[in-house]
Amino acid sequence: MLNVNNIRKEEISTIFNLLNSAFCNDNEKSSTYFDILKYIFKNKKELILNSLSSYQLSRFKSIYYDLKGYTNPKKIFINKSSNKFYDKCEKENDVKKLLINDYSQLSKILKKEIKLQGCEYKPLNNINDSIDMYFRSSNDAIAVELKVDVADHSVIGQIDKYTKYLWARAFALPYYNVIGVIIANKFTDFVYQELKNKDYICVQYGLKNDSIYLQEV
Numbered sequence: 001m002l003n004v005n006n007i008r009k010e011e012i013s014t015i016f017n018l019l020n021s022a023f024c025n026d027n028e029k030s031s032t033y034f035d036i037l038k039y040i041f042k043n044k045k046e047l048i049l050n051s052l053s054s055y056q057l058s059r060f061k062s063i064y065y066d067l068k069g070y071t072n073p074k075k076i077f078i079n080k081s082s083n084k085f086y087d088k089c090e091k092e093n094d095v096k097k098l099l100i101n102d103y104s105q106l107s108k109i110l111k112k113e114i115k116l117q118g119c120e121y122k123p124l125n126n127i128n129d130s131i132d133m134y135f136r137s138s139n140d141a142i143a144v145e146l147k148v149d150v151a152d153h154s155v156i157g158q159i160d161k162y163t164k165y166l167w168a169r170a171f172a173l174p175y176y177n178v179i180g181v182i183i184a185n186k187f188t189d190f191v192y193q194e195l196k197n198k199d200y201i202c203v204q205y206g207l208k209n210d211s212i213y214l215q216e217v
Helices: 009-024 029-043 045-051 054-068 092-101 104-110 154-170 189-197
Strands: 077-079 115-121 131-136 140-151 177-187 201-208 211-216
Touching: 009 029, 009 045, 009 054, 029 045, 029 054, 054 189, 092 115, 092 131, 092 140, 092 211, 104 177, 104 201, 104 211, 140 154, 140 189, 154 177, 154 189, 177 189, 189 201
Parallel strands: 140 177, 177 201
Antiparallel strands: 115 131, 131 140, 201 211
16 A cells, blocks of 8 residues: 655656656556555645646646546537537447548638548558548648547547658658647547647537538537
8 A cells, every 4th residue: 555654745746747648648557647646635635735736736637537537518509599419420430431421621620622542541651550531731731530429538649649650751841731630529628628739620520410510629
């Protein structure tokens, strides 16, 4: 059992930094670091409050809410006056098929003429990862990550990797830009704020009469 009486303030901050890094990169160790801090908070609350900055405490709270599955309150309305919501697809592949058939709404959100280059696209030959949907405009490479339901913290590490892969290809092309887009039915608070801070584009999708509707959030 952890002896909280022997823990110093510097160690609390170090554990938090490990948690924050692991969480944003979808590292399995994040739950271990979180459990350690939660145990310390339960047994010696003042130690946590005195060791972490207000920013770190806010992040710790956001991570807690994300792990609990609390989502961003924004929803897509079919009709605001009727207070009805759009439905979601059953499978991620269903979202993909609808977007393949018509991605004009995504083009309007990006304010660019785009063309689909491929699905499950491998940007580099020596990697196992693949981008859900890969688009190009005249000067942009666009990585799209799809989530059929809630975009949780795992999406942050995924879109970071995919955009880095595309930047690796674009290193010698100064006119070339890389854009990361996440399309999901809902976003957790933590993920929404984290993605916006990283300048990624968050898009909610919904279904109406078997047609897909997209809205930037």
